[in-house]
Amino acid sequence: xxxxxLTNVPLEEARATYLAALRQAGLSYRTETIQTSTALGRVxxxxxxxxxxxxxxxxxxxxxxxxxxxxxxGASETTPARLKEDAFVWxxxxxxxxxxxxxxxxxxxxxxxxxGVTLYAAALPWQHVRQIGEDISAGDMILPSFSMLVPAALGxxxxxxxxxxxxxxxxxxxxxxxxxxxxxxxxxxxxGSIIESNSTVFAGMLETWGCIPKIYPGVxxxxxxxxxxxxxxxxxxxxxxxxxxxxxxxxxxxTGAIRQVGEVVLHGIAIRPGKPAILAHAQPAGRSVxxxxxxxxxxxxxxxxxxxxxxxxxxxxxCQPAQPVExxxxxxxxxxxxxxxxxxxVRTRLGNVNGxxxxxxxxxxxxxxxxxxxxxxxxxxxxxxxxYEAGELVNVQLTRSRAEIERTLVITGSHDPLLDEIADIxxxxxxxxxxxxxxxxxxxxxxxxxxGEAHLGGIHLLDEASxxxxxxxxxxxxxxxxxxxxxxxxxxxxxxxxxxNPLGIREFADIAGKRYVNRQKGSGTRILCDFLAHQNxxxxxxxxxxxxxxxxxxxxxxxxAAGTADAGLGILSAARIYNLDFVPVCEEQYDLLVAQSxxxxxxxxxxxxxxxxxxxxxxxxxxxxxxxxxxxxxxxWN
Numbered sequence: 001x002x003x004x005x006l007t008n009v010p011l012e013e014a015r016a017t018y019l020a021a022l023r024q025a026g027l028s029y030r031t032e033t034i035q036t037s038t039a040l041g042r043v044x045x046x047x048x049x050x051x052x053x054x055x056x057x058x059x060x061x062x063x064x065x066x067x068x069x070x071x072x073x074g075a076s077e078t079t080p081a082r083l084k085e086d087a088f089v090w091x092x093x094x095x096x097x098x099x100x101x102x103x104x105x106x107x108x109x110x111x112x113x114x115x116g117v118t119l120y121a122a123a124l125p126w127q128h129v130r131q132i133g134e135d136i137s138a139g140d141m142i143l144p145s146f147s148m149l150v151p152a153a154l155g156x157x158x159x160x161x162x163x164x165x166x167x168x169x170x171x172x173x174x175x176x177x178x179x180x181x182x183x184x185x186x187x188x189x190x191x192g193s194i195i196e197s198n199s200t201v202f203a204g205m206l207e208t209w210g211c212i213p214k215i216y217p218g219v220x221x222x223x224x225x226x227x228x229x230x231x232x233x234x235x236x237x238x239x240x241x242x243x244x245x246x247x248x249x250x251x252x253x254x255t256g257a258i259r260q261v262g263e264v265v266l267h268g269i270a271i272r273p274g275k276p277a278i279l280a281h282a283q284p285a286g287r288s289v290x291x292x293x294x295x296x297x298x299x300x301x302x303x304x305x306x307x308x309x310x311x312x313x314x315x316x317x318x319c320q321p322a323q324p325v326e327x328x329x330x331x332x333x334x335x336x337x338x339x340x341x342x343x344x345x346v347r348t349r350l351g352n353v354n355g356x357x358x359x360x361x362x363x364x365x366x367x368x369x370x371x372x373x374x375x376x377x378x379x380x381x382x383x384x385x386x387x388y389e390a391g392e393l394v395n396v397q398l399t400r401s402r403a404e405i406e407r408t409l410v411i412t413g414s415h416d417p418l419l420d421e422i423a424d425i426x427x428x429x430x431x432x433x434x435x436x437x438x439x440x441x442x443x444x445x446x447x448x449x450x451x452g453e454a455h456l457g458g459i460h461l462l463d464e465a466s467x468x469x470x471x472x473x474x475x476x477x478x479x480x481x482x483x484x485x486x487x488x489x490x491x492x493x494x495x496x497x498x499x500x501n502p503l504g505i506r507e508f509a510d511i512a513g514k515r516y517v518n519r520q521k522g523s524g525t526r527i528l529c530d531f532l533a534h535q536n537x538x539x540x541x542x543x544x545x546x547x548x549x550x551x552x553x554x555x556x557x558x559x560x561a562a563g564t565a566d567a568g569l570g571i572l573s574a575a576r577i578y579n580l581d582f583v584p585v586c587e588e589q590y591d592l593l594v595a596q597s598x599x600x601x602x603x604x605x606x607x608x609x610x611x612x613x614x615x616x617x618x619x620x621x622x623x624x625x626x627x628x629x630x631x632x633x634x635x636x637w638n
Contacts, residue, residue, distance in 0.1 A: 139577030244297030413445020413457030572625025
């Protein structure tokens with residue numbers, strides 16, 4: 001009887017059928033915990049959080065002198081400040097900021113005299129100082145689940161005290177070459193001999209995709225020998241590639257051998273070349289299911305089948321698809337200046353907003369390694385270019401694929417750690433998705449949505465006249481409509497203070513005379529803080545540090561935990577991370593402002609489902625300080 005292929009299935013159907021069969025059989029990835037320093041190229045199994053802040057002390061950012069900035073107030077070219085030796089400390093870059101100092105003056109701006117120094121410009125508090133948590137604050141999520149650990153990411157983990165990390169195990173992929181005619185590579189093969197090169201090709205592909213390839217000795221065309229080789233590989237490997245013997249010749253025994261050890265899902269794909277491929281799996285005793293691929297002997301056929309049908313299987317076991325590198329043009333979200341002297345590279349987040357690719361530049365500081373972790377691409381600013389104005393097109397070298405950028409949700413606005421948790425839940429649901437969030441405050445979020453530079457933004461803006469949150473600002477900034485206000489959470493705002501509350505702070509008015517650390521102007525917390533100061537008839541000039549600004553709740557908490565501030569307004573979850581005491585001040589509404597043009601996007605709708613889900617509620621409960629009424633419901637359609 002003539003040989004017949006079992007199936008002749010179209011490619012996409014074959015891929016879907018095979019993956020479904022493997023998942024039904026229990027295909028899953030394994031994890032292991034390894035030293036962070038050896039984790040290059042690995043993939044995180046879970047979200048990774050900072051254990052310590054980076055930097056973990058207030059560090060001098062320049063060579064020069066450290067001093068108390070108020071000694072220099074009023075200094076100018078005509079009225080310089082002259083300081084004696086006991087009024088400052090000479091420091092080098094990286095030195096701890098000396099006690100009693102809050103600024104560094106660059107050595108280039110210091111004129112040395114016999115008995116001290118002369119300064120012709122006033123120093124600003126905290127200038128040229130890398131404050132604790134400037135890059136990463138303890139408790140911040142550094143990476144979500146299923147993120148590739150690139151060199152910059154390893155630096156970020158080590159700087160934040162993460163010395164071990166749980167990663168997805170690299171699957172071992174066994175490759176079994178078969179055939180009487182195969183010979184080892186040689187410069188003088190005999191007629192009829194076929195140089196066995198396919199194993200090297202397939203091993204290289206598998207290694208590129210994150211596997212550990214294991215090439216077995218060649219097996220002669222004998223059904224018993226092929227079955228024995230398969231059983232050995234199945235006991236030692238997570239995937240097995242059998243090459244060749246999948247076709248219809250008299251010595252093609254792969255199908256029969258695979259049936260002896262497992263189950264053939266499909267044999268015969270409606271593609272050319274590559275039709276004879278065998279898609280199968282086996283369940284060795286005491287082990288998880290092992291995918292088995294039977295390949296035709298022709299190398300082009302094998303490569304095509306590997307790319308189209310086995311690579312998706314590998315991606316399921318490695319949790320990270322391969323990412324191509326290319327250049328695109330994107331509209332820059334804000335003005336970006338540059339020196340004329342250099343070709344400059346600026347890390348950026350990218351997203352497709354209302355049909356255009358938007359680039360949101362990240363912090364360019366030389367010590368901000370976390371920007372590489374967050375970056376979707378790198379903007380190239382050519383030499384002899386002063387920079388770009390907001391809205392101009394810039395060339396961006398991609399560090400993530402176009403597909404990922406198309407599926408990136410751009411969130412710009414008020415900081416809350418819950419956004420990181422939402423991003424992680426979305427990532428666990430769909431590894432191809434991504435969330436690009438930037439913390440620019442509630443007003444910044446409104447501006448970004450209004451200009452079409454973000455899909456949505458987090459806001460918590462108190463209207464002093466009505467005492468209500470957010471809705472009055474929609475009427476003010478969007479009189480013509482175009483946005484949707486979605487309910488997110490109610491959260492507790494309060495004063496974060498050192499453990500034990502040593503200064504006895506009981507209410508907001510008690511910050512008078514205390515060292516304070518504030519949020520940046522335009523943030524909802526800063527607006528609330530200013531409102532509370534006015535309500536309590538508190539002169540902010542009596543609050544040292546009131547103009548000291550941080551961009552996140554965790555950065556405020558880090559400053560208090562480090563002892564450089566006595567209090568700061570923030571949320572309970574940030575206080576808990578740093579084991580601080582918390583003096584509740586008020587409940588506020590934190591909502592998500594969504595552009596109407598983005599509301600029906602699949603990414604936005606999936607985010608709304610996350611808000612309504614049990615996992616989100618569980619994570620918020622663990623963080624503390626939040627309550628849920630109607631998450632994901634529309635509060636206002638404007």
